[in-house]
Amino acid sequence: MYRKPNKKNWTGRDDMLIDGELGARWHQKVERINLEEVDKLPRLLGTSKGFTILGFCSDEGVRRNQGRVGAVEGPVQMRVHLSNLPWHFGNNTILVDGGDVFCLAKFLEEAQNFLGEKVFKILYSGYKSILIGGGHEIAWGHYLGVKKFLQTQYSRKLGIINFDAHFDMRENPQKQSTSGTSFLQIAQDRKASNEEFSYFVLGVQKVSNTPKLFQTAHDWGVEYITSEKMDFMFIQDIYKQLSAFIEKQDFLYVSVCLDVFSASYAPGVSALNGLGIYPTIVTDLIRFIAQTGKVLAFDIAELSPKHDTDDRTARLASNLVFTYIDACVNETTQR
Template sequence: MAYQRDALPGFAGIPTFFRAPRAEFDQLESGVVAVMGAPHDSTLGSRQGTRYGPRGIREGSLETIAYIEAGPEKFVTHIASGTRMSLAPGAPLVDVGDLPVYPNDLDRTRESLRRGSCLAATSGALPVMFGGDHYVTFPLFQGVSEGLAARGVKRLGYIQFDNHLDLSDDNRIWGKHYHGSQARRISELPIVDAHNMVWVGASGYTPREQVDWLRRSGGTLWTPTDIHREGITHVVNRAIEIASHGTDGVYVSLDIDVVNGGASPGTGSVVTDGLSPQELIQAMGMLAASGVVRALDVTEVAPPLDPSERTIRIAASAVLEFLSPKIYLREPHVVERLRSAKETERAPA
């Protein structure tokens, strides 16, 4: 008797991201989205737990796919727009698993992350990478930029969604390589010009040296107060313009602590100011639509600090919104009327 496979609920099954097939690096090719984890957190200056980030974000993605797969037909309607969509058959999404990390050997870990992201970018795949503490962004950016350089990319912009600048040069405790310095280390790479570096959502207090550097170098910053005054749509449009001006693409780094700590407490630094989850989702949708993003990472998600699982679900939703144009087929001609029954009754015939 043959074993009959069936849809599984979100809490069951092997947790690849969004149930994507597992793939090896040599199977990657242009047009594919390559999800990978970087479970490194020994350069974390705050509360521990981001080594569980990749596994957490993968788990946070499963309820959505289970919900779709268990339905009578694999169509979904995007309620806000009324657009009917279906899961793209053979959606170009694969999970290459986690890159090797060596918790007691930063040089070796850095080399592993650089190598993995470089292989993905060289193949033409779109790397979507889960940290890890925010330091992982330095080797991941390095690898991606080397891979893209081999494909003709000469300049790369950088957008960091983060409550912090991460522009430390040399910290008395953590030195030059930790989760508060990766943006500074990235700024030193020849492929990026600080005029194409943008920070979205930083607030609170920071050593003056970091703000001075930002001002001196020509980088751009929007605080949460700016964003709430100017609107997330305006800010993200400008961020995309600035980061892509004169470049061949943009690397986007999302530190989940950009979201208000009341909404996403599963991270080392819980902050009192920040974006709402809705603003983050909106920003990710705009980044996807812009077509300029060449790599995305999501860092600082620490599942053990949030037993409610809000944080992993917000992080997974952000990634799924970013990937939405690739994983769903839209049927724009089938825009369903989703007005409430009450409103329909009132509408003239």
């Protein structure tokens, strides 16, 4: 159920021989830590910022949700493209690969609980969690870890921001977790704990959600911006809505489902999108959100390498992770 990080996943070009530190890339900076020995996470001192990448190798939730499987291989392929990214974060940033949690056979719920335990240890050590998937069932497991961490905090208002073509608030008759149920599970858990459910979806599509799903979102007070409004001509309105949402939160959990993008940018996903949005507005908004300093947890879901073309989706996913870390490291006041 847990696989420690593999050095073979981190290889790439070596420009440091000529350019020194200015030529560094991620594979030369990442530290590989066995999260079964969490006390080995490097201590964060002073203004240091730490990020731990953790893979979730699962597409059992996609299978249950009747999607096309293949996302189980997403974490390995994403590291291929993370490895060769240039290092722009100086010596005050610590990047850790914490390995992978994987789903054995059909034991998804057990894998999600195990994922939550690993996320809690990451957050409790002062690091931000970056999860790479894997189906969007990653969100329930990620939330479980965030929830446990928030129980150690005095203020714990949590806002959830999801870039997604879907609400992922589907009811499951078998009461099982799927890639389409995570945020309804979170809503129900927040209600059971007398905690507010604050959920904002960007890029949701009418063509991808039934009237029942829109009704469910309405009943739970979900805020959303539809895909046709996810355009730079509306950017000031988007900033305004996001700012109002973020201002009410102590912490943020941000999730990106790669099926929010047009198929021309992200063909390697579990549910192909013919009318998706452009990557540039998402990178802009990730930067906008991360620079508030409130993001604890970030994940990328639904990378399905066997359906990808020229690794377009994997490259896009790695660029989103880069954007997020860059914004956190170069944190400024919100616009």
